[in-house]
Amino acid sequence: MADDVRQAMLEDIGSRTPRMEELTRKIRSELAEVAECGDGFAVVPIQGSGTYALEAMLSSLLHDADKLLVAANGPYGERMAQICRVHGLNHRTLNSSGMRPVSAAEIETVLQADPAVTHVALVHFETALGVLNDLDAVLAVASRRGVRVFVDAMSSFGALPIPMRNRPVTAVAASSNKCLHGAPGLSFVIADRGALENAPPARSLSLDLAAQFREFEKSGQWRFTPPTHVVLALERALASYRAQGGRAGRWAHYSAIAQAITSGLAALGIEALIESRFRAPIIATFVLPFGNEVMPAARLSQLLIERGFVIYPSVYKEQNSYRVGFIGELTQEDARGVVEATRSILVANHCLPALA
Numbered sequence: 001m002a003d004d005v006r007q008a009m010l011e012d013i014g015s016r017t018p019r020m021e022e023l024t025r026k027i028r029s030e031l032a033e034v035a036e037c038g039d040g041f042a043v044v045p046i047q048g049s050g051t052y053a054l055e056a057m058l059s060s061l062l063h064d065a066d067k068l069l070v071a072a073n074g075p076y077g078e079r080m081a082q083i084c085r086v087h088g089l090n091h092r093t094l095n096s097s098g099m100r101p102v103s104a105a106e107i108e109t110v111l112q113a114d115p116a117v118t119h120v121a122l123v124h125f126e127t128a129l130g131v132l133n134d135l136d137a138v139l140a141v142a143s144r145r146g147v148r149v150f151v152d153a154m155s156s157f158g159a160l161p162i163p164m165r166n167r168p169v170t171a172v173a174a175s176s177n178k179c180l181h182g183a184p185g186l187s188f189v190i191a192d193r194g195a196l197e198n199a200p201p202a203r204s205l206s207l208d209l210a211a212q213f214r215e216f217e218k219s220g221q222w223r224f225t226p227p228t229h230v231v232l233a234l235e236r237a238l239a240s241y242r243a244q245g246g247r248a249g250r251w252a253h254y255s256a257i258a259q260a261i262t263s264g265l266a267a268l269g270i271e272a273l274i275e276s277r278f279r280a281p282i283i284a285t286f287v288l289p290f291g292n293e294v295m296p297a298a299r300l301s302q303l304l305i306e307r308g309f310v311i312y313p314s315v316y317k318e319q320n321s322y323r324v325g326f327i328g329e330l331t332q333e334d335a336r337g338v339v340e341a342t343r344s345i346l347v348a349n350h351c352l353p354a355l356a
């Protein structure tokens with residue numbers, strides 16, 4: 001996190017003070033500006049991590065008569081199906097390979113065969129292996145078939161455009177701690193106002209998006225204790241976001257970091273798992289040029305973490321692989337640092353020849 005964002009959290013604010021109401025009003029309108037969603041949508045912040053926003057979104061906006069098609073090409077898509085199961089929401093799942101985007105054509109085939117489906121849920125960027133789904137293509141299919149779309153834009157919001165105006169989008173969920181560079185603990189749903197106003201009876205007390213929306217509109221306050229420090233951090237992070245060129249600035253920065261790390265690792269024989277046309281400079285999975293028996297990725301991860309680089313092994317178990325994130329307050333020096341740390345660990349452990 002940037003120093004000024006961390007500093008912003010040193011202020012204590014009362015939950016129900018005019019200062020907090022003003023701050024809440026401000027971040028709601030600034031998030032709407034980042035989203036370029038227009039007046040047809042409202043930003044509804046939720047206490048908690050991204051999953052809380054996803055759960056609030058699906059459990060609050062789907063009616064009993066609705067049926068959701070969850071297009072899942074990875075664990076985050078599966079998580080939305082899990083939310084549906086927990087809440088008993090009428091749904092079906094279209095599972096597809098985590099190595100490539102969900103096929104819009106396959107979604108269309110399911111929609112044709114199952115006219116009961118009213119909504120589709122899609123993860124914009126599947127953060128597990130690092131695959132960018134084709135949101136535009138899915139929205140085009142949804143328009144054609146007359147269904148509406150829920151988007152998990154957790155890891156793309158602020159870095160990639162998310163078309164909302166004049167599109168069949170019911171709601172988009174994101175959080176403060178990914179591409180916006182805020183602190184963890186705050187998420188938000190940007191929802192169609194009509195869908196919020198016509199929401200079904202609540203299925204949860206604290207994750208009731210419609211009630212949360214009504215309270216913000218009525219009193220400007222949060223229903224339950226807000227994460228005041230995290231909201232302050234987000235206000236500061238949004239100011240930096242604008243000063244650094246908004247979405248285009250962030251995209252350019254992440255691209256340069258991704259390029260430096262990807263080419264540095266390629267020189268060591270470590271290649272990206274996913275085809276480049278399906279990737280985005282947010283996070284990527286890299287495959288080690290040797291098997292588990294030489295050194296498992298989990299061990300490399302431990303050694304990198306000891307050196308201050310938080311790199312996790314991949315969820316992809318078929319190959320010895322790990323993932324490297326490109327977002328956050330990273331510099332070119334960090335990019336060179338992680339490549340050099342990887343090289344020196346692998347050489348010291350005889351996984352790579354010394355001259356590699």
Ligand SMILES: *Cc1c(COP(=O)(O)O)cnc(C)c1O
Nearest residue numbers: 049050051076125127152154155
């Ligand atoms: C980070 C993320 C989430 C939310 O995960 P939390 O652990 O609840 O913050 C959901 N979906 C995607 C695609 C994500 O990248």
